[in-house]
Amino acid sequence: MSDNPIAATAREALKSVNVPGGGNLADYPGLSDIIVTPSALALAISVEAGMEGAFGPVRAAATEAVEKVAEGRKVLVSLTADSAPAGAGQPGAAPQQPAPNTPQPVKGIRHIIAVASGKGGVGKSTCSVNLALALKNKGLKVGILDADLYGPSIPKLLGIEGKPAFRDEKLFLPFEAFGLKAMSIGPMVEADQAVVWRGPMASSALRQLLRETEWGELDVLIIDLPPGTGDIQISLGQSVAATGAVIVSTPQDLALIDARRAVNMFKRMKVPVLGLIENMSYFVAPDTGERYDIFGHGGAQDEAGKQDIPFLGEVPLHMAIREQSDRGKPVTQADPEGAEAQAFAKVASALIEAVPDLKV
Ligand SMILES: Nc1ncnc2c1ncn2[C@@H]1O[C@H](COP(=O)(O)OP(=O)(O)OP(=O)(O)O)[C@@H](O)[C@H]1O
Ligand SMILES: [Mg+2]
Numbered sequence: 001m002s003d004n005p006i007a008a009t010a011r012e013a014l015k016s017v018n019v020p021g022g023g024n025l026a027d028y029p030g031l032s033d034i035i036v037t038p039s040a041l042a043l044a045i046s047v048e049a050g051m052e053g054a055f056g057p058v059r060a061a062a063t064e065a066v067e068k069v070a071e072g073r074k075v076l077v078s079l080t081a082d083s084a085p086a087g088a089g090q091p092g093a094a095p096q097q098p099a100p101n102t103p104q105p106v107k108g109i110r111h112i113i114a115v116a117s118g119k120g121g122v123g124k125s126t127c128s129v130n131l132a133l134a135l136k137n138k139g140l141k142v143g144i145l146d147a148d149l150y151g152p153s154i155p156k157l158l159g160i161e162g163k164p165a166f167r168d169e170k171l172f173l174p175f176e177a178f179g180l181k182a183m184s185i186g187p188m189v190e191a192d193q194a195v196v197w198r199g200p201m202a203s204s205a206l207r208q209l210l211r212e213t214e215w216g217e218l219d220v221l222i223i224d225l226p227p228g229t230g231d232i233q234i235s236l237g238q239s240v241a242a243t244g245a246v247i248v249s250t251p252q253d254l255a256l257i258d259a260r261r262a263v264n265m266f267k268r269m270k271v272p273v274l275g276l277i278e279n280m281s282y283f284v285a286p287d288t289g290e291r292y293d294i295f296g297h298g299g300a301q302d303e304a305g306k307q308d309i310p311f312l313g314e315v316p317l318h319m320a321i322r323e324q325s326d327r328g329k330p331v332t333q334a335d336p337e338g339a340e341a342q343a344f345a346k347v348a349s350a351l352i353e354a355v356p357d358l359k360v
Contacts, residue, residue, distance in 0.1 A: 006071065007034040010041060013065040020054045025062055032201060039163040040188045041070045044078040044201040055079055074166050074188075078204030103241040106211060109143070111220040111243040111358055113274065113351070114236065116266070118258025120227035123279035124248045125153040126325055127315065127344075128224035131246075133332040134341070134348035136179050139360045140219040143174065143181035145210060147236065148226040149202045152186030159328025163187050172213040178333045183213045203235030210240065220358060229265040237269035243355055244272035246312065250280045251299035259300070263307055274312075274354045276304040277347055281314035284339070291316075310354050313347040316340060 011034055017025040025031060030046040045062065047055045056079070063077045106112065115128040128144060136142045146154035154160070158177035164187060165173045174181040185205065215221065223242075226232055236242070245266045249259035259276065266273050278300030283292045297314070304311035315321070318340050324331040332341040352358045 004034075004036045006036045006041065006069065006073075009069045010034050010036075010043070010066045013069050014062060017058060017061045017065055019058055020051070025058060036073070037188050039073055040076060041066060041073045042076040042078070042205060044080055044204060046080045046201075052079055074164075074172065076205055076208050078201055078208065080201055080204050103237070103239060105241040106215070106221070108215055109218045109221045111355060112223065112240060113220055113355075114147075114223040114225055114233075114242055114245040114271070115248060116225045116233060116245050116262050117227055117248045117255075118229065118260070118262040119249075119255050122227075122248050122250050122255055123315070124227070125157060125224050126321060126330075127246075127248050127277055127279055127347075128222050129154065129157045129325075129330045130315075130321075130332040130341070130344040131348055131351070132180050132220075132222045133178060133330055134344040135220055135222075135351070137332070137336060137345065138348060138352065140358070141217060142179075143183070143215050143218045143221040145213075145221060145223045146182070146184030146186060147206055147223050147232055149185050149206060149232070150226060152184045154182055154184045154224060155186045156328060157325050157330060158182055160184070160187065167214060170212065172209070174213050174215060178330075181215055181218065183209060185209060203231050206232060206236065207239055219360070229261055233262075233265060234269065237266065237271045242271055243358075244274035246274050246277060246351065248277045248279050249300045249303070251278055251295045251297050253296075253299065256299050256303050259303060260307070263309065273307075273309045274351060275310035276300050276307075277312050278314040280317040283317045286319055310350065312350040312354070313343065315343045315347065 011026050014026040015024045019025050019028050032044040032046065035042045045055060045059060059077050059079045063075050066077070067075050115124050117124050132142045132144045144154060146152045160175045160177055160182060164175060164183065167173055172183060174183045247259050247262050249255050263273050280295065282297045283294050285292065301311045321331050321340050324334045331338065332344050335341055
């Protein structure tokens with residue numbers, strides 16, 4: 001990537017930034033590759049645990065130096081500490097130290113709700129988008145953030161094209177789609193660059209995306225998480241004051257085991273679990289309208305009962321849900337009165353019940 005002329009100029013500019021302990025940032029071993037895309041320039045500075053504070057001014061100086069040569073691109077400078085937070089990913093580990101950051105709210109956003117799952121492909125993104133639209137249909141101001149840096153799907157689901165705009169080269173202006181404010185790193189990252197958004201750098205880029213977007217006033221921001229219980233989930237849980245998390249699962253036993261893991265992760269992080277959604281709950285034959293419980297419907301509801309968390313509702317497996325997603329016009333928007341959209345509307349109502357002051 002250093003063969004990119006702007007990356008090379010940016011690296012040159014970083015020679016003017018001094019680092020604690022002597023030397024300059026361009027020569028500092030913790031400096032990442034410099035990634036240049038048509039609309040963004042990103043780099044990460046990885047420091048030893050505990051050195052984040054000392055490197056704060058370095059980050060500011062690096063941002064300033066690089067902005068001068070970024071030719072209008074949005075500059076993302078991430079500061080990441082090397083070591084994993086206490087207890088991360090180890091179910092049995094007792095938390096020995098306080099989390100490195102206190103969770104902070106995001107200005108203008110009343111409620112941040114993460115949509116998560118233990119297992120991939122269970123329909124988080126589909127549920128995120130339709131839930132966001134269903135909440136909007138109930139009169140709420142809603143935004144959606146795509147936190148899946150490795151496989152962003154919100155742009156496709158909402159038919160978003162093009163690059164995001166900026167205000168004063170500092171703040172992203174979110175996309176607008178069907179009355180939602182939407183932000184994703186997808187439009188800024190070329191497919192072959194996804195691999196560079198690893199571990200702490202990805203978490204840090206995401207935090208910036210969340211905080212440096214001009215969301216305006218929102219009643220709720222839905223965050224569509226990547227699958228699993230990895231760095232992004234942990235870092236978000238520790239740095240963002242979320243109202244809670246919604247877990248999506250299919251009714252099969254195996255998916256439920258993973259859902260349990262996700263529930264436990266959020267409980268450990270003291271992020272309230274607002275409830276469980278059973279997706280692909282039953283199959284409705286498109287020709288006859290007959291219902292088939294092909295996956296042993298009801299597993300997620302039972303699991304919610306066992307875990308003592310609310311059950312938010314069930315969403316059928318239906319071709320219309322997939323087809324409308326593929327067309328970039330989710331079923332809740334395309335046919336709000338239809339049975340599939342109504343399933344999401346019920347989930348939205350249950351969520352509003354689970355978060356009392358979410359009501360308008
Ligand atoms: N209720 C449903 N009925 C029919 N198809 C569905 C339903 N829910 C999701 N799908 C389809 O299943 C596939 C996976 O869904 P989606 O991308 O929402 O899952 P995900 O959990 O976000 O996946 P990942 O873990 O990769 O982020 C998509 O093709 C989507 O259209
Ligand atoms: Mg997804």
